[in-house]
Amino acid sequence: MQITSSFNLRLLVALLLFLVSSTLVNAQEQPARYLIIPYPQKLVAGNGAFIINAKTVIVAASKYKNESTLLNAIFSNKLAVSSTSKANNTIRLVNDSTITAAEGYRLAITPQQVTIWAKGGAGMFRAVETVRQLLPAGIEGKQTGVFSALSLPSVNIEDAPAYAWRGMHLDVSRHFFSVNYLKKFIDLLALYKFNKFHLHLTDDQGWRIEIKKYPKLTQEGAWRTFNNQDSICIKKSADNPDMAIDPKHIIKKYGKTLYGGFYTQKQMKDVVAYATARHIDIIPEIDMPGHMMAAINSYPFLTCNGQNKWGKLFTTPICPCNEEVYEFAQNVFTEIMDIFPSKYIHIGGDEVDRSSWAQSDACKALMQKEGITSTAQLQSYFINRMEKFFNAKGRKLIGWDEILEGGISKTALIMYWRSWVPKAPVEAAKNGNQVIMTPGSPLYFDTPPDQNSVYNVYHFNPIPTGLTANEAKGIIGAQANLWTEYIPSENRADYMYMPRMTALAENLWTDKASYTSYLQRLQEHYERLNNLKVNYRLPDFKGLVEQNVFTDETVLDLKSSLKNITIHYTTDGSLPNANAKVLDRPFVIKEPVHIRLAAFKSNGTAGDVYNLNYTKQTLAQPEAKANVESGLLCSYYPGSYKSSKLMAAVKATEVFTVNSVVVPTAVKAPSFGLRYEGYLNVPADGIYSFYLTCDDGGILNIAKREVVNNDGWHGPIEKSGQVALKKGMQPIELNFVEGGGGYTLKLKYSINGSEPAEVPDSWLKH
Known part of the structure; x- marks a missing residue:
């Protein structure tokens, strides 16, 4: 009887656990x-x-x-x-x-x-x-x-949230955004349970916050004539109205057309109060010692040599060896602290061209006095001195991960962005610093989104490898950054961060959830975003390939996953608009054609324009190869190549054998090129689709046919193409270049509409 009762109890508990x-x-x-x-x-x-x-x-x-x-x-x-x-x-x-x-x-x-x-x-x-x-x-x-x-x-x-820091960043220096837009942005942060709003207020291209002690910062520094980035946006606006410069921020002054704007202290205090009511901290960033051209134009005493220009990569920074500079910085931050109650203040500290410091007699004297042996340590001297000022005011300093280079106190917060320096967040956490993860891939939302962007953000792991469980507690969360060099309008900003923002929200709050469930819930959120007038990026069409081939005929059959969406297309090369033909049934293709199509919401706004090329091909004959070995040959070309085609004129320094399409661990140069050569052992006749993701660029050739051209320097973008192949050994050549700043290289394939998958290692021969 005792055994039966115990069994029944266990059964009951198991049943209850199952039901829960x-x-x-x-x-x-x-x-x-x-x-x-x-x-x-x-x-x-x-x-x-x-x-x-x-x-x-x-x-x-x-x-x-x-x-x-x-x-x-x-x-x-x-x-x-x-x-x-x-x-x-x-x-x-x-x-x-x-x-x-x-x-x-x-x-x-x-x-x-x-x-x-x-x-x-x-x-x-x-x-x-x-x-x-x-x-x-x-x-x-x-x-x-x-x-x-x-x-x-x-x-x-x-x-309750998994991470304490759940942030979004907005750069209002490169392009200016209205107070109303800041409040709309805050509303969306609140809706998706973010708690930090990192506001990048100053940079070379514009100073956006009123500082009463230095009025020229906004009288002059908030305005500019159109620069090269503006010109690119204006050119792109011919095909995309969201790329147009917002006329609300253009004025006529001194006989010139000036572009910009700024927030008064009163306006910004109102925005801060709006965010505070929604339990969101606004973290102001005044970027220094670099990225200060807008301020230096009006106050040239801030540099070591009185000059203000672009160097090889970055602009002239302010001078850390001049007491007037510290007086200026402290006066500015005192007013900033009066506007922003957040205990966190971001000082920037990234991308500093320190060459003018090395030539300065004042800096040489200071370095000798303080026992400083490098300009990196001199930058740390500036950051550490400013941190003491912040701490005296009851605030904490945040800096980009470059501030680690010359040594930093344990009390500073590190914002990690340089994905090509993976040791930075690990070293910071081991040093005892709190770390906010915001690596360029996948959390720079100014990188143009593609069909993998939401997946990559959702599956991003904020905890880097190499940390113990106790050290990992120093990773307090993450944020996504929206740099606006090429984001000139509020509509374009919406498009770039939404829906990626929702994936980050779930990543940082829930930590472990169901991606399938998330995608189902996201489908229903689009209606909510429509009502909030958010110009989100429409979901990608599944199975689309940019460069298509067929042997006899093929069919284009698309359906949107959203309600009230109409697909319009053209075949004459013109941009599809709401008056173009409607793709509402399968489109049979028997001859080569270039199709441009876009999905349109019921309000008339269009999603991405897809450019689909269709080419007729015969199945490529395989080559007769005997005694092949596993893997591909990978030739290594150290150096900077803006196109993978430029490697043709250069001799490789080393040749490796690789068993998959990865960058060999022996490749250490910051900039380099790689050529992968060999054969694909194709298992069956058919039309094969290949998906090449590159940062920076690459070109894939199979059977001596160009399949995917993803060349040039750019962020991690996927491009796709097809090739008609017969079973057997088909030559493959993949040329890849990395310009510096972190690389991404992925190659996937599919056949007959299957889900893209990694190219099997067993296919690779040489």
């Missing part, structure tokens, strides 16, 4: 019911729904007045707010000091009432945003009207 786990799994499999991004740490589905009507009351203590106000704003302020409790038909905001996480919360929705528990305003507001996402997307950007149409699905949620 099934409920959790089913919650992730019910995206239509729980459309939350980022997904909660723990969600248990319930039955029924809470109906919101005109008699619903928000019950909140005075501690949560701000959060209850923001909650009521979701309902156009039509609900009553009270400090007294009712049994039913209430949304209750309850303080719970037992919750340990500052941003943690619990949410219980039943058909009778909604209850939110948190220990403070940050956690309560994150819960409010969860409630917002559980409501129909139609609540966004309009009056809700009839409350009887609103309901919240029953659920129990326990939630």
